[in-house]
Structure formats: C-alpha cells, structure tokens
Amino acid sequence: MKSGSKLEKVLTAGEFAVTAELGPPPNSNAEAVIKKAKHSLGVAEAVNITDNQTAIVRMSSIAAAAIAIQQGLEPVAQMVCRDRNRIAMQSDVLGAAALGVKNLLCLSGDHQCFGNHPEAKNVYCVDSMQLIAMVKQMRDEKKFISGDPIKEYEPRLFIGAVANPFADPFEFRVMRLAKKIEAGADFIQTQCIFDLDRFEEWMKLVVEQGLHKKAYIMAGITPVRSSRALKYMKAEVAGITIPDALIERMDGADDPKEEGVKIACEMIERVKGIEGVSGLHLMPIGWESITPVILEKAGLLPRPEVD
Amino acid sequence: MIVGDRKPLEEILDYIKDYKKIMLMGCGGCVTVCFSGGSKAAELLASQIKMARKQAGNEIEIIECTPTRQCEYEFLEEFAEQVKSVEAVLSIACGVGVQAMAVQFPEKHTVPGLNTKFMGYPVEHAVWEEKCAGCGDCVLEWTGGLCPISRCAKKLLNGPCGGSVDKVCEVNKDVECVWHTIYDRLKVLGKLENLTKVRKAKDWRTSTNAGQRRITFEEAML
Ligand code: SF4
Numbered sequence: 297m298k299s300g301s302k303l304e305k306v307l308t309a310g311e312f313a314v315t316a317e318l319g320p321p322p323n324s325n326a327e328a329v330i331k332k333a334k335h336s337l338g339v340a341e342a343v344n345i346t347d348n349q350t351a352i353v354r355m356s357s358i359a360a361a362a363i364a365i366q367q368g369l370e371p372v373a374q375m376v377c378r379d380r381n382r383i384a385m386q387s388d389v390l391g392a393a394a395l396g397v398k399n400l401l402c403l404s405g406d407h408q409c410f411g412n413h414p415e416a417k418n419v420y421c422v423d424s425m426q427l428i429a430m431v432k433q434m435r436d437e438k439k440f441i442s443g444d445p446i447k448e449y450e451p452r453l454f455i456g457a458v459a460n461p462f463a464d465p466f467e468f469r470v471m472r473l474a475k476k477i478e479a480g481a482d483f484i485q486t487q488c489i490f491d492l493d494r495f496e497e498w499m500k501l502v503v504e505q506g507l508h509k510k511a512y513i514m515a516g517i518t519p520v521r522s523s524r525a526l527k528y529m530k531a532e533v534a535g536i537t538i539p540d541a542l543i544e545r546m547d548g549a550d551d552p553k554e555e556g557v558k559i560a561c562e563m564i565e566r567v568k569g570i571e572g573v574s575g576l577h578l579m580p581i582g583w584e585s586i587t588p589v590i591l592e593k594a595g596l597l598p599r600p601e602v603d
Numbered sequence: 604m605i606v607g608d609r610k611p612l613e614e615i616l617d618y619i620k621d622y623k624k625i626m627l628m629g630c631g632g633c634v635t636v637c638f639s640g641g642s643k644a645a646e647l648l649a650s651q652i653k654m655a656r657k658q659a660g661n662e663i664e665i666i667e668c669t670p671t672r673q674c675e676y677e678f679l680e681e682f683a684e685q686v687k688s689v690e691a692v693l694s695i696a697c698g699v700g701v702q703a704m705a706v707q708f709p710e711k712h713t714v715p716g717l718n719t720k721f722m723g724y725p726v727e728h729a730v731w732e733e734k735c736a737g738c739g740d741c742v743l744e745w746t747g748g749l750c751p752i753s754r755c756a757k758k759l760l761n762g763p764c765g766g767s768v769d770k771v772c773e774v775n776k777d778v779e780c781v782w783h784t785i786y787d788r789l790k791v792l793g794k795l796e797n798l799t800k801v802r803k804a805k806d807w808r809t810s811t812n813a814g815q816r817r818i819t820f821e822e823a824m825l
C-alpha cells in the first residue's frame with residue numbers, strides 16, 4: 297500500500313470506488329465543514345476538499361480536510377499550483393500528511409482572473425505535472441524536489457490527478473494523461489462529464505494504451521438542479537462540453553431537481569459500463585446534500601467493506 | 604523589441620504639476636518602432652501637455668529631444684547642458700531608458716511617460732504581442748520555437764491545461780493557447796515526442812527571483 301487510504305484499498309480490491317466533493321466555506325466556520333461532511337459520511341470512500349476553487353478565497357483545503365478527518369471522513373485534499381511555490385507546497389504536503397491526510401489531488405488550478413482576487417500574482421513555480429512528480433519523489437524516494445533527503449516520516453500519500461477529456465487538442469488529452477501517470481498519479485478524476493459519447497471515445501484511447509491498468513480512472517459526474525446551471529457552464533466554463541439535448545431535457549422537466557438526479561443516475565449507470573472506469577467522482581457543486589440521494593438511487597450503497 | 608504604452612495624460616500631468624520647465628525625452632529605439640516613444644510621440648505629447656496646462660492657466664515650457672537610444676550613457680551626454688536648464692525630465696523611453704537618465708542625471712527628477720509592457724513583435728499593423736519574458740533559460744528548442752513562459756497564463760511546461768478549448772486560452776478569448784499552437788507546430792515538425800516527456804520543474808534562479816541580473820561578455824572585455 298502506498299498510503300493505506302480507504303480509497304486506495306477499495307480501488308486495489310477492484311471495487312467500483314466513489315469519491316464525493318466538499319467545498320470549504322468562504323469564512324472560518326468549522327461547523328459549515330462538519331455539516332457538509334455529514335452528507336458524505338459512510339456513502340463515499342473519500343471526499344475531495346477543494347483548494348480555493350475558481351480562485352475564490354475559502355478556508356484552506358488542508359484545514360478543512362483536518363476537520364473532515366475529525367468527523368470520520370476520509371479527505372482527498374486538493375492542491376493547486378496557482379498560489380504557492382515549491383517550498384510552501386512541500387511544507388503543506390508534510391503538514392497534510394501529519395494531520396492524517398492520505399489522498400492528495402494535484403491540479404494546476406483555475407486562473408485567478410476567474411475568482412474574487414483578479415489582482416493577485418499567480419505563482420506556478422511548478423505545474424501540475426511537476427507537482428505530481430514532486431509528491432511521488434517525497435513519498436517513494438524520500439527526497440524533496442531539491443534532492444535533500446527526508447530522513448524519516450516521509451508523506452505517505454495516494455496521489456491523484458485530473459484529466460479533462462473535453463479540452464483541446466483532443467489527441468493530446470490521452471498523451472497528457474499518460475504523462476501524468478508517468479509522473480506518478482495513482483488515480484485520476486475526470487472533469488465533469490456531460491458529453492458521454494466524447495468521454496467514451498476518450499476512454500477507448502485510454503484503454504488502447506493500457507493506461508487504465510496503470511492508474512485508476514474515476515469518472516466525474518456533476519448533478520445539476522436547473523437548465524440555467526447547464527447554460528452557465530456551457531457559456532462560461534472553458535473545457536466543459538454540454539450537449540444541447542441535455543439542456544432541452546432539463547428545460548422541459550416539471551421538477552428540474554428530480555430530473556437532475558435522474559440524469560446523474562443514468563450517467564453513472566452508463567460510465568459504470570465503460571471499460572477502464574474504476575470509480576465515480578461525484579461533484580454536486582454547491583449541492584452536497586444530494587450526494588447520498590444519488591448514490592442510493594444509483595445502487596452504489598452500501599459501500600464495500602475493506603480493511 | 605521592447606513594447607511600451609503611453610500612460611494616461613492625467614497621470615503624466617500629475618507627475619509634472621509642480622514644474623514650469625521640463626525636458627521631454629523620446630527614444631529612437633524600440634519605442635519609436637512601436638509608436639509610443641519616438642520623436643513623433645514626443646511632439647504629440649508635448650503639445651497635449653502644453654494645451655492642458657494653458658487651459659489650466661499654468662503654462663509650461665518643454666524642450667523635446669530624442670536620442671538614438673536612451674538606454675546608453677554615451678547617447679545622453681550631449682544633452683547635459685539642456686538637462687541642467689530644466690526642472691525635471693519626462694522620459695517616454697522604456698523603463699530602462701528612464702533609469703539610465705535617472706542615473707546619468709541624478710540631480711534631476713526623471714519621471715516615466717510610458718508603461719513598459721513586454722518584449723514582443725508586431726503581429727499586424729499597430730498590434731504587438733508579448734513573446735519573451737527573459738526567463739534566462741530558454742526552452743524554445745523543444746517547444747517548436749514558441750514560448751510557454753511568456754505566452755501561457757500559467758507558465759506551464761507540460762501544457763496545455765484543461766481550459767484550452769478551440770485553440771484559445773481560457774484566460775482571454777482573444778489570445779491563442781500557446782500550448783495548442785506548440786502541439787500543432789511540433790506535429791508539423793514530426794516532433795510530438797517532445798511532449799511525451801515529463802518536463803522537470805524549472806530552475807527559476809535564472810529568472811527575476813534573485814534580484815538584478817548581470818551579464819559579462821568576457822571576449823569583449825578590454
Ligand atoms: S523560454 Fe524564456 S528566454 Fe526563451 S523565449 Fe521564453 S521567456 Fe524568453
């Protein structure tokens with residue numbers, strides 16, 4: 297075992313794994329984290345704790361992860377390259393591991409122009425690929441990126457990365473995934489999938505190259521409550537493809553929330569059947585309370601027992 | 604070339620509000636080519652300033668001059684007498700020229716009339732784009748001659764990021780995603796394998812992190 301996290305155990309046992317998501321509050325209210333944590337307790341192996349997502353200042357992902365651990369929830373702490381240099385990142389990796397974090401997801405991070413501090417200076421001292429390699433080196437070679445040794449208590453983390461099958465150039469996306477795996481990613485969570493055909497096409501290439509055997513691929517699904525949310529994402533979020541048919545279906549729904557849950561369940565059913573998909577990453581952005589409902593309806597409960 | 608953009612007139616007027624006689628120094632180098640700081644730009648700015656001050660009932664005298672290059676002392680020496688005769692210098696060279704003036708004439712207040720933007724070239728008439736950030740450790744060999752440090756909003760070395768769509772950058776729809784272009788270019792060159800290697804974290808010591816950088820060209824030393 298690389299980290300001994302529950303997520304790692306479920307994936308290595310060959311079970312279909314589930315991760316959910318928890319966005320920390322834009323204040324210092326621990327209760328808000330505790331409340332959201334309850335939605336995922338016992339229904340997912342681990343929960344991603346976002347790191348100042350969309351460049352909006354929120355409680356630190358590692359602090360919120362520590363609170364989640366106190367609630368009995370296993371976090372996947374997210375770490376972006378936007379805000380810290382390699383000194384601060386390695387320091388936070390050590391700190392996270394010391395607090396009991398066992399899964400770390402490495403990302404570039406949304407550019408600060410999308411958030412509430414567009415005046416900020418970004419860092420990108422290392423990029424997401426290099427962050428993955430850095431954390432792997434800390435864990436497996438017991439060395440900092442500078443080459444200095446970590447004599448003992450190296451951070452034992454299950455390393456995650458993201459992949460976006462919907463960004464361009466399409467042919468490069470599989471190549472980039474291969475690179476992330478080569479750099480050291482143990483598991484991959486994809487960008488929200490709405491265009492299942494394109495995802496399937498991408499997965500075919502992934503399987504052709506045998507990448508699904510080198511890292512666990514978890515399909516990202518985002519349930520939505522309204523067609524407005526879909527239209528917003530289509531217009532504003534780069535790298536998300538949303539088929540018009542889906543928007544029309546939501547437009548025509550009598551109860552959009554119920555329809556959103558139904559659509560999410562159908563999508564989960566379909567991704568489960570795609571070769572090479574090892575798990576689900578459910579991202580109900582700002583709608584964490586729906587997590588257990590969807591997982592129940594999708595037949596993913598109860599979760600498998602692993603030791 | 605170094606590309607600069609003129610500061611707003613209001614800001615410039617504020618810098619020189621206490622002076623009655625100034626020197627307006629253009630530069631015959633890069634900023635002449637990008638229209639922001641040559642003799643023509645100096646002439647235009649001088650007349651704008653004079654008009655504004657006249658309207659305000661507070662006239663100002665301006666001596667205009669445009670040396671070949673403002674960033675080398677030897678081109679500045681000839682203006683020593685004129686500089687002595689004014690209260691301040693308004694420079695519309697790049698930031699390098701402004702500093703050369705400030706050092707050559709330490710007793711004079713030298714103020715900038717441009718915002719120095721970047722190193723780049725024109726992509727069409729009167730449009731310039733940034734192309735190099737002077738990172739001090741050039742990677743153009745394996746990127747198909749396109750710079751990810753100055754042109755990618757995240758300075759990625761293993762791009763493109765997940766926000767690259769339809770060849771444009773997620774940060775600005777008017778800007779191409781340089782990583783998409785690098786991909787296309789390497790495909791044409793038959794060198795896509797350049798992108799399969801994980802590129803190691805950059806050593807930023809060569810960049811602006813260690814303070815002012817200095818180069819000595821040994822062979823030219825006397
Ligand atoms: S890699 Fe560095 S030196 Fe080369 S063009 Fe880009 S910024 Fe300039």
Ligand code: SF4
Nearest residue numbers: 755763764772773780
């Ligand atoms: S879209 Fe392209 S240029 Fe823009 S930040 Fe991403 S990789 Fe860099």
